[in-house]
Amino acid sequence: xxxxxxxxxxxxLVVVVALLLWSVKVTGAGGGRLTPLGGALRExxxxxxxxxxxxxxxVYHVTSYPLQLVHATDQNRLMEEQLASLRSQxxxxxxxxxxxxxxxxxxxxxxxxxxxxxxxxxxVTGRNPGNWFQTLTIDRGSRDHVxxxxxxxxxxxxxxxxLDVTAHTATVLLITDPRSGVGSMVMETRVPxxxxxxxxxxxxxxxxxxPIIQNVQTGQTVITSGTGSLFPQxxxxxxxxxxxxxxxxxxxxxxxxxxxxxxxxxxxxxxxxR
Amino acid sequence: MRxxxxxxxxIVASLLSSTVLSFLQVLxxxxxxxxxxxxxxxxxxxxxxxALWGLVGGLLQDLLSGGFLGLHALxxxxxxxxxxxxxxxxxxxNAVVLAVSTFIASFAAGVVxxxxxxxxxxxVGAQVxxxxxxxxxxxxxxLVAVLISxxxxxxxxxxxxxxxxx
Numbered sequence: 062x063x064x065x066x067x068x069x070x071x072x073x074l075v076v077v078v079a080l081l082l083w084s085v086k087v088t089g090a091g092g093g094r095l096t097p098l099g100g101a102l103r104e105x106x107x108x109x110x111x112x113x114x115x116x117x118x119x120v121y122h123v124t125s126y127p128l129q130l131v132h133a134t135d136q137n138r139l140m141e142e143q144l145a146s147l148r149s150q151x152x153x154x155x156x157x158x159x160x161x162x163x164x165x166x167x168x169x170x171x172x173x174x175x176x177x178x179x180x181x182x183x184x185v186t187g188r189n190p191g192n193w194f195q196t197l198t199i200d201r202g203s204r205d206h207v208x209x210x211x212x213x214x215x216x217x218x219x220x221x222x223x224l225d226v227t228a229h230t231a232t233v234l235l236i237t238d239p240r241s242g243v244g245s246m247v248m249e250t251r252v253p254x255x256x257x258x259x260x261x262x263x264x265x266x267x268x269x270x271x272p273i274i275q276n277v278q279t280g281q282t283v284i285t286s287g288t289g290s291l292f293p294q295x296x297x298x299x300x301x302x303x304x305x306x307x308x309x310x311x312x313x314x315x316x317x318x319x320x321x322x323x324x325x326x327x328x329x330x331x332x333x334x335r
Numbered sequence: 336m337r338x339x340x341x342x343x344x345x346i347v348a349s350l351l352s353s354t355v356l357s358f359l360q361v362l363x364x365x366x367x368x369x370x371x372x373x374x375x376x377x378x379x380x381x382x383x384x385x386a387l388w389g390l391v392g393g394l395l396q397d398l399l400s401g402g403f404l405g406l407h408a409l410x411x412x413x414x415x416x417x418x419x420x421x422x423x424x425x426x427x428x429n430a431v432v433l434a435v436s437t438f439i440a441s442f443a444a445g446v447v448x449x450x451x452x453x454x455x456x457x458x459v460g461a462q463v464x465x466x467x468x469x470x471x472x473x474x475x476x477x478l479v480a481v482l483i484s485x486x487x488x489x490x491x492x493x494x495x496x497x498x499x500x501x
Contacts, residue, residue, distance in 0.1 A: 070383075077390070077412075081405035082454070088404040089455045099398045106350065106399070113354035121358040190352030190400055191407075192364050192472050193448060193459065198353070225401060232401055239452075239459045260459055262363025262467055324360075
């Protein structure tokens with residue numbers, strides 16, 4: 062009789078764990094499904110998150126600027142004296158210049174698949190809070206006709222695809238996320254493969270399972286192949302930085318450095334099928 | 336509103352993690368503020384309370400980050416329980432003990448997370464997980480936990496007495 066409370070606690074624990082496992086499995090179908098309550102919370106907190114992200118970005122720009130000067134030459138050190146008095150103005154001008162350049166790139170972005178896709182610019186308001194997944198939160202949602210699986214790019218290259226949406230926000234699954242797989246090919250040799258996210262920490266992705274007899278070399282460019290229908294053909298993904306043979310000897314893997322700087326995204330373009 | 340402050344802290348921590356901390360990554364890893372709060376709370380709780388508040392905090396993080404409802408809840412439950420067990424056995428006011436205990440609880444939470452990803456058929460390379468993600472984030476968490484505990488020194492007793500007991 063004295064063991065009843067312990068047994069009851071153990072049973073309670075088993076039931077809770079089983080329920081949570083079931084919940085994880087159900088909501089995880091399709092790469093992570095957004096619950097209605099989760100969607101409402103995200104909607105409510107998005108303005109706060111967006112503001113915090115913007116402030117963090119500005120602080121990063123300002124604080125990283127002096128770090129760049131640490132590696133300057135003697136000549137630069139002399140120029141720093143003059144620069145010091147103008148630094149506050151330089152911060153502002155650099156920011157405006159950077160913003161203007163990004164917006165100009167976006168306006169000039171006319172890819173070959175433009176006839177099949179409309180383009181919608183979105184601002185980044187947050188990133189996944191953990192270390193295991195690589196996602197972004199953006200400030201466009203179903204009110205802007207954004208839907209799941211729409212490709213997301215920058216003028217530099219592929220970013221990922223829309224994972225889920227609320228009315229005013231969407232989650233973008235980056236190509237570096239371990240759940241991501243993109244049908245792709247080597248532009249120069251047309252060798253097909255799948256670009257997989259490996260969460261390497263260096264921002265690299267892997268072109269996996271390429272038959273060992275295929276010609277894949279460092280420096281070649283990887284683009285989307287168009288197979289699998291999520292991504293149109295021809296979106297640049299990145300450059301091959303190394304090639305390794307699998308231990309079994311039948312396939313080789315290539316490490317690909319994405320063209321888009323996925324760690325410092327401020328605006329992205331959503332490709333919306335016409 | 337018993338325990339409401341804990342939920343508010345979890346929300347603030349989650350917001351900070353998705354914004355500010357993204358700019359403080361070291362080797363692609365950032366500290367997990369929500370997990371740190373769960374662990375610090377676990378140190379001053381019984382094992383049952385530590386586990387249940389870990390579950391509550393993790394569940395809230397799941398709701399805030401979207402998808403996989405229960406993933407962080409299970410991870411938080413394990414971390415909260417382990418933190419409570421080690422917190423009751425060792426002198427947690429010592430910074431080294433606090434750091435080591437946080438590292439162990441974070442590492443265990445990382446292993447639970449990895450196993451749950453396998454359960455979901457999401458494959459993160461074992462090398463990436465066990466040689467980089469888990470140890471690096473655990474070390475980062477340990478460092479930040481010591482800093483937070485120093486900042487909260489003196490207030491911890493007040494916070495602890497406000498936590499409801501299950």
